[in-house]
Amino acid sequence: MEFADYIIKDYDGNIFISMNNTDENVLNNCSQLTHCLAVVKIGNDYLLGWNKWRNRYEIFGGCIENGETARECIVRECFEELGIENGEYSYLGAMKFLMMPDYFSDNERVEYGGLFGITLNNMTVEDIYNRINDRDEIIKLALYSNIKNKEPIAPIDEKLLEYY
Numbered sequence: 001m002e003f004a005d006y007i008i009k010d011y012d013g014n015i016f017i018s019m020n021n022t023d024e025n026v027l028n029n030c031s032q033l034t035h036c037l038a039v040v041k042i043g044n045d046y047l048l049g050w051n052k053w054r055n056r057y058e059i060f061g062g063c064i065e066n067g068e069t070a071r072e073c074i075v076r077e078c079f080e081e082l083g084i085e086n087g088e089y090s091y092l093g094a095m096k097f098l099m100m101p102d103y104f105s106d107n108e109r110v111e112y113g114g115l116f117g118i119t120l121n122n123m124t125v126e127d128i129y130n131r132i133n134d135r136d137e138i139i140k141l142a143l144y145s146n147i148k149n150k151e152p153i154a155p156i157d158e159k160l161l162e163y164y
Helices: 024-028 070-082 125-131 155-163
Strands: 015-020 033-042 045-051 056-058 060-063 090-099 109-119 138-143
Touching: 015 155, 024 070, 024 109, 033 070, 033 155, 045 070, 060 070, 070 109, 090 155, 109 155, 125 138
Parallel strands: 033 109
Antiparallel strands: 015 090, 033 045, 033 060, 045 056, 045 138, 090 109
């Protein structure tokens, strides 16, 4: 399956097909909703995390657990990956992807994800890093301006920064 028009393709062949203004409640009822991601800002810069499994910087998020809404998923993921307990999350829209076979499935598949934004005022990268309880996946943090064109960044995630 290939799409003639799409936003960006990553190194693994995954394709970011579209970003839609789908209502958050409608998205929650989508059977292909699998995950949520968060674009995190500190001031006017973006925070990224080094994923030790994929060896690159990424934005934050993960898979929706059984019974979770998109918002509940991103709140849980940001707590796990960043130690954020209370934050104001802005729903930015629904992402549509063509995903290649990977750890989660042996098949090519279309998936939807919710994209959220959160701004952390009066915090530094060090403040956030010290709050992380589970460093199983994200092992270091950096501001986008410090790593752009210097470190590997997931292409789709870098593109998603533009939506917040």
